[in-house]
Amino acid sequence: MSSPALSGAVAHHPWWESGVIYQVYPRSFQDSDGDGIGDLAGVLARLDYIAALGVDAIWLSPVFPSPMADFGYDVADYCGIDPMFGDLAAFDSLLAAAHARGLKLILDFVPNHSSDQHPWFLASRSSRDDPKRDWYIWRDPAPGGGPPNNWISDFGGSAWEWDARTGQYYLHAFLKEQPDLNWRNPALRDAMMDVLRFWMDRGVDGFRIDVLWHIVKAEGLPDNPPNPHWTPAQTERDKLIQRYSTDQPEAHAIAADMRALADGYGERVLIGEIFLPNDRHARWYGAPDRPQVHLPFNFQLIENDWNAATLNRIIADYEASLPPFGWPNWVIGSHDAPRISARIGEAQARVAAMLLLTLRGTPTLYQGDEIGIGPVDIPPDRIRDPQHWRQPTLDIGRDRSRTPMPWDASANAGFTTGKPWLPLNADWPVRNVDAQLADSDSMLALYRALTALRRVTRALAIGGFAMAVGDSDVLAYERWHDDDRLLIALNLCAEPRQLLLPVGVRIAEVLASTLPSHPMDGTLHGDEGLVLRLERDD
Incomplete structure (x- = not known):
């Protein structure tokens, strides 16, 4: 596989x-x-x-x-x-x-x-001629006045802050206290x-x-x-x-x-x-x-x-x-x-x-x-x-x-x-x-x-992956490494659902469950997830 x-x-x-x-x-x-x-x-x-x-x-x-x-x-x-x-x-x-x-x-x-309190920005803000001025993004107002463009901060409001001392705006994608660096x-x-x-x-x-x-x-x-x-x-x-x-x-x-x-x-x-x-x-x-x-x-x-x-x-x-x-x-x-x-x-x-x-x-x-x-x-x-x-x-x-x-x-x-x-x-x-x-x-x-299971199961840590067929409301996929083959079946609803196994295999071992252990009867209980080791059904 x-x-x-x-x-x-x-x-x-x-x-x-x-x-x-x-x-x-x-x-x-x-x-x-x-x-x-x-x-x-x-x-x-x-x-x-x-x-x-x-x-x-x-x-x-x-x-x-x-x-x-x-x-x-x-x-x-x-x-x-x-x-x-x-x-x-x-x-x-x-x-x-x-x-x-x-x-x-x-x-x-x-x-x-x-931060606007970083020494770099304090220098940049001190003068248009400061060597670190261009370490941040400064621009003149738009031709009609106001911010240089229409960009919006991720926290809301304009992404530009006016600096009266030097007569330009600086850019901040987040808070005005977080001026953007000029990469x-x-x-x-x-x-x-x-x-x-x-x-x-x-x-x-x-x-x-x-x-x-x-x-x-x-x-x-x-x-x-x-x-x-x-x-x-x-x-x-x-x-x-x-x-x-x-x-x-x-x-x-x-x-x-x-x-x-x-x-x-x-x-x-x-x-x-x-x-x-x-x-x-x-x-x-x-x-x-x-x-x-x-x-x-x-x-x-x-x-x-x-x-x-x-x-x-x-x-x-x-x-x-x-x-x-x-x-x-x-x-x-x-x-x-x-x-x-x-x-x-x-x-x-x-x-x-x-x-x-x-x-x-x-x-x-x-x-x-x-x-x-x-x-x-x-x-x-x-x-x-x-x-x-x-x-x-x-x-x-x-x-x-x-x-x-x-x-x-x-x-x-x-x-x-x-x-x-x-x-x-x-x-x-x-x-x-x-x-x-x-x-x-x-x-x-x-x-x-x-996490303990991942440490001892290479199929989970680094193995292959493929989606599998699941009943309605069930997410299922396979993981494998060498001859070790696993099926993970996750019931995403509170009602029981059928546990569908791939053709030609049977459950060899239940490795983990989100619920207390119970007999496997072909059913996924509500809100149940299982990690199953599979073997060939000869």
């Missing part, structure tokens, strides 16, 4: 292909000093938990010095650590301790924009490549690259065309098609340069945050002789409806879009997306965990999803996300995905001795890590069982 998706694949599989990545949002993981905000010492204290989860790498959301206008995605120093989180010595201790446990550490690199300037490019060198010299194992498809803008900065399909239910940004403000050809050359630099350090992974249709998304892999990022993040399990027909289509289309040398990847949650249990309910979130950890490719888990944190109410006076306040009628705030990790039933769930910066999930006294460690049927137990 062979898979077209694996044609041209090399025999060697780097760690990030067979591995599982775990995203840590440091502000909300573990507080060590009682200020209500998580920190690096807190992550260090919980490394054994992460290792026992069975993951291979930690992706650490930004911990660089920052005014925190966008909670660290407004960087004021790319080569430091914000005192809120610790210092470089604390980072080095965390890195060494992670490596000692066999864990890789991936940093969040933010190349599209800096067409060679000196800026060199400085940012030096940032990557700084951290790789320190021993980090790769980078998740924030909004990579934004980093170059079209020459001349023409107006973006209107979106004829826009409705008021969409964000203001979506009034326009971002034809000239994102995904420019020159950005691919920069990604290739980043990859060449990373490859010079050995097996360091580059993960690109890229929201694009499949055909444009796949281009970010580059070419065999000029590769770009290893993993252009694939968000389709977050962005689409949760039903068998939709998932069957997006999985098949995504696999078909990949270049022969491209390795797939999947995510079901992040600090920017609604939590999976809040979106589809806890029963189906268990099915989603099985889907994530058995599809072909690299899975990324988001902290808290492994214990099934669901809807969290954030009182108006506790809302912190600037995106909410820019477009409050859309209810798109991200705070509900960033609430603190509940560790136990002690005060503040063991997260802090102070006041948590965001509220905890309301059910934290019973939904916490300690409670789930004591429950063999918990969501956490399921995640740990699935």
Whole structure:
């Protein structure tokens, strides 16, 4: 049995292909000093938990010095650590301790924009003649006055901010406190490549690259065309098609340069945050002789409806879009997306965990999803996300995905001795890590069982893949490696469905289930997912 998706694949599989990545949002993981905000010492204290989860790498959301206008995605120093989180010595201790446990550490690199408090921008803003003026994107007003073009910030409002001191506008794809860097300037490019060198010299194992498809803008900065399909239910940004403000050809050359630099350090992974249709998304892999990022993040399990027909289509289309040398990847949650249990309910979130950890490719888990944190109410006076306040009628705030990790039933769930910066999930006294460690049927137990199964089952870690026939509401696919053949069958509804086996095989073993074990009678129970080992029915 062979898979077209694996044609041209090399025999060697780097760690990030067979591995599982775990995203840590440091502000909300573990507080060590009682200020209500998580920190690096807190992550260090919980490394054994992460290792026992069975993951291979930690992706650490930004911990660089920052005014925190966008909670660290407004960087004021790319080569430091914000005192809120610790210092470089604390980072080095965390890195060494992670490596000692066999864990890789991936940093969040933010190349599209800096903070408006970064020394580079302060210099750029000081005078039109400053040497760093062109490190950012400045333009004169439009001929009739007002912003230079019609571009809209991703957070709403114009993407241009007027600077009275120098009489020009500067571009910001996000908040005005996040001015866009000018990657067409060679000196800026060199400085940012030096940032990557700084951290790789320190021993980090790769980078998740924030909004990579934004980093170059079209020459001349023409107006973006209107979106004829826009409705008021969409964000203001979506009034326009971002034809000239994102995904420019020159950005691919920069990604290739980043990859060449990373490859010079050995097996360091580059993960690109890229929201694009499949055909444009796949281009970010580059070419065999000029590769770009290893993993252009694939968000389709977050962005689409949760039903068998939709998932069957997006999985098949995504696999078909990949270049022969491209390795797939999947995510079901992040600090920017609604939590999976809040979106589809806890029963189906268990099915989603099985889907994530058995599809072909690299899975990324988001902290808290492994214990099934669901809807969290954030009182108006506790809302912190600037995106909410820019477009409050859309209810798109991200705070509900960033609430603190509940560790136990002690005060503040063991997260802090102070006041948590965001509220905890309301059910934290019973939904916490300690409670789930004591429950063999918990969501956490399921995640740990699935990651353990991936480690010992090459068919899941690096094997072939093909969609299979399933009953209505059932998503089914096969995985294999050498003579080991598996069937994954996922019931995406609450009612029983028939378990359909491929012709000529029978069930040899049930390797994993989202439900407590029960006799196999040819039926998938409601909300049930199964990983089955098959054998020939001679």
